[in-house]
Amino acid sequence: MAASSLSVHAADPVRYRFSFPEPQHHWMQVEATYGDLPPGTLELRVSRSSPGRYSLHDFAKNVYDVHATSGGREVATTRPDPYGWNVPEHGPSVTVQYKVFGDRVDGTYLAVDPTHAHVNMPAAIMWARGLDDRAVTVAFDQPAGMQWHVATQLHPGGSPLEFTAPNLQYLMDSPSEFGPGAMRQFTVGDRTFRFALHHTGTDAELDAFVKDVEKIVRQEGAIYGEFPAYEPGHYTFLADYLPYAGGDGMEHRNSTVITASASIASARARLLDTVAHEFFHCWNVERIRPKSLEPFDFDRADMSGELWLAEGFTQYYGPLALQRAKLADLASTAQTFTGLIESVTAPGHLVRSAEEMSRMAPFVDGGRVIDRTNFPITVISYYPYGGAIALALDLTLRDRSDSRLSLDDYMQAMWRKFGKPGGSREGYVDHPYTMADAEATLADVSGDRAFAHEFFARYIQGHDVADYGRLLARAGFSVHKRNAGRAWLGDVRVEPSGGATRLATQVAPTWPLYAAGVDQDDELQQVDGQRIASEGDLTGVLQRHKPGDTVSIVYVDRTRVAKTRTITLAEDPHIEVVVAEATAAQRDFRDRWLGGR
Numbered sequence: 001m002a003a004s005s006l007s008v009h010a011a012d013p014v015r016y017r018f019s020f021p022e023p024q025h026h027w028m029q030v031e032a033t034y035g036d037l038p039p040g041t042l043e044l045r046v047s048r049s050s051p052g053r054y055s056l057h058d059f060a061k062n063v064y065d066v067h068a069t070s071g072g073r074e075v076a077t078t079r080p081d082p083y084g085w086n087v088p089e090h091g092p093s094v095t096v097q098y099k100v101f102g103d104r105v106d107g108t109y110l111a112v113d114p115t116h117a118h119v120n121m122p123a124a125i126m127w128a129r130g131l132d133d134r135a136v137t138v139a140f141d142q143p144a145g146m147q148w149h150v151a152t153q154l155h156p157g158g159s160p161l162e163f164t165a166p167n168l169q170y171l172m173d174s175p176s177e178f179g180p181g182a183m184r185q186f187t188v189g190d191r192t193f194r195f196a197l198h199h200t201g202t203d204a205e206l207d208a209f210v211k212d213v214e215k216i217v218r219q220e221g222a223i224y225g226e227f228p229a230y231e232p233g234h235y236t237f238l239a240d241y242l243p244y245a246g247g248d249g250m251e252h253r254n255s256t257v258i259t260a261s262a263s264i265a266s267a268r269a270r271l272l273d274t275v276a277h278e279f280f281h282c283w284n285v286e287r288i289r290p291k292s293l294e295p296f297d298f299d300r301a302d303m304s305g306e307l308w309l310a311e312g313f314t315q316y317y318g319p320l321a322l323q324r325a326k327l328a329d330l331a332s333t334a335q336t337f338t339g340l341i342e343s344v345t346a347p348g349h350l351v352r353s354a355e356e357m358s359r360m361a362p363f364v365d366g367g368r369v370i371d372r373t374n375f376p377i378t379v380i381s382y383y384p385y386g387g388a389i390a391l392a393l394d395l396t397l398r399d400r401s402d403s404r405l406s407l408d409d410y411m412q413a414m415w416r417k418f419g420k421p422g423g424s425r426e427g428y429v430d431h432p433y434t435m436a437d438a439e440a441t442l443a444d445v446s447g448d449r450a451f452a453h454e455f456f457a458r459y460i461q462g463h464d465v466a467d468y469g470r471l472l473a474r475a476g477f478s479v480h481k482r483n484a485g486r487a488w489l490g491d492v493r494v495e496p497s498g499g500a501t502r503l504a505t506q507v508a509p510t511w512p513l514y515a516a517g518v519d520q521d522d523e524l525q526q527v528d529g530q531r532i533a534s535e536g537d538l539t540g541v542l543q544r545h546k547p548g549d550t551v552s553i554v555y556v557d558r559t560r561v562a563k564t565r566t567i568t569l570a571e572d573p574h575i576e577v578v579v580a581e582a583t584a585a586q587r588d589f590r591d592r593w594l595g596g597r
């Protein structure tokens with residue numbers, strides 16, 4: 001194609017200004033200017049969703065006092081749906097002013113108060129349909145009497161309170177903390193990491209904490225062999241450890257938001273666990289990105305069948321990095337494995353695969369439910385479910401290869417194929433992966449297509465559970481029944497209600513109690529002839545029996561007719577992983593797996 005002689009006019013950036021006239025009342029004033037507009041209706045939207053938290057949030061509900069002006073005059077807006085404002089008649093430029101309320105400190109929402117403004121962009125900004133590729137500027141107005149500064153992955157602009165983003169996707173991915181927080185910095189190789197913290201603790205606590213953060217960053221960097229090229233030139237942790245914060249962690253390309261009501265002094269291990277999880281995401285999900293999430297659609301709930309990998313494998317690697325960095329001991333790592341295996345063996349695995357659990361995210365990840373669901377017995381979080389799959393795959397690869405291959409090799413291969421090539425536009429991933437890609441990469445890494453296919457078919461798209469006992473034994477861990485020999489009729493809780501003792505739990509098909517037809521809210525009158533007035537009565541009956549015994553049960557359901565049934569008690573199936581006496585070979589296997597890099 002011949003070069004055009006026409007000069008290309010770079011369209012005006014979209015300009016946002018955030019100000020905080022009354023932070024104590026938790027609202028932010030936003031002014032947004034969209035220039036170089038084509039004729040026709042300008043469609044202004046407020047996001048329904050936010051990357052990384054997969055339910056609908058409908059942030060437009062907090063937007064009010066909306067005024068649009070064009071050519072110096074106020075112009076009319078219409079409401080085509082609950083999520084947007086349209087401007088049908090306008091000149092080449094439109095400025096919109098509105099207030100947005102926010103009082104939730106976490107990774108998804110907006111929080112404005114006299115101590116800071118904690119801004120998740122999708123919760124705060126009105127964007128214009130069709131202008132996604134426009135550059136963006138963001139300016140923060142200093143609240144009266146404050147000396148706040150901004151921590152963000154946005155690119156620096158013309159002044160300390162001005163920033164830029166190359167496009168809407170990048171802007172949306174750039175949470176910003178505007179407050180009095182402290183900042184620490186360290187480098188690993190030629191990469192710079194910044195830890196911005198707003199907390200009520202001491203500088204010394206922060207300094208010591210950041211030393212541990214650096215250990216985690218180094219261990220996770222070693223898994224991939226390199227760090228991503230962070231676009232603004234650094235990666236930033238945005239942490240708010242405040243009594244009025246919610247507990248959360250949210251990943252972004254070049255930053256993460258970590259919030260907790262706890263302090264470094266009170267919950268150091270848990271806070272480091274969140275750091276380890278979120279930082280791993282700068283590869284896994286941010287750059288090694290499922291195609292189902294790329295680009296993120298702010299108009300709807302985004303569904304992905306790959307969250308068992310994107311979140312689950314991250315859930316596995318967080319504690320692994322802590323162990324390798326010697327920030328966790330073997331006993332606590334064994335406890336982590338217990339939790340993963342208990343999750344993957346929960347009743348839900350029989351009715352939904354890991355892929356299907358991932359697709360439940362819009363309903364369970366911050367989703368609001370009014371009706372009663374049977375999620376307790378049919379849904380398992382894809383975090384520990386996927387974590388358990390990662391544990392099985394890591395140990396299987398090591399087992400098959402005498403520790404020459406591991407899940408680290410798999411993650412590296414995923415990185416080289418899908419993450420490292422990056423995006424032709426900042427904020428985008430050009431080579432997101434599909435489920436078939438994830439399987440093909442396992443085939444490449446293991447050199448065994450049939451193995452890869454079987455693993456995906458059985459554990460990710462099917463309902464099988466790996467043999468964790470055998471796999472963990474190679475590393476000198478043993479998996480045993482927590483209450484071996486104890487009679488069990490299900491993980492039943494009963495509680496007093498309306499003068500009766502009622503079942504407070506749904507009943508899973510895998511529980512002996514299920515066959516009796518009893519379910520949540522039913523009145524449990526007798527088991528084995530004993531009147532049940534408390535949890536203790538039930539425990540007492542079970543202690544007199546052994547697995548395989550039959551007992552009678554009398555209950556009353558909502559028809560008010562008493563029913564008598566006979567059930568056969570099973571053995572309590574719950575397991576735990578413990579550190580066992582290890583041979584030299586087991587210790588060697590374990591060191592190659594859990595030892596520092």
Ligand SMILES: [Zn+2]
Nearest residue numbers: 277281311314
């Ligand atoms: Zn995560």
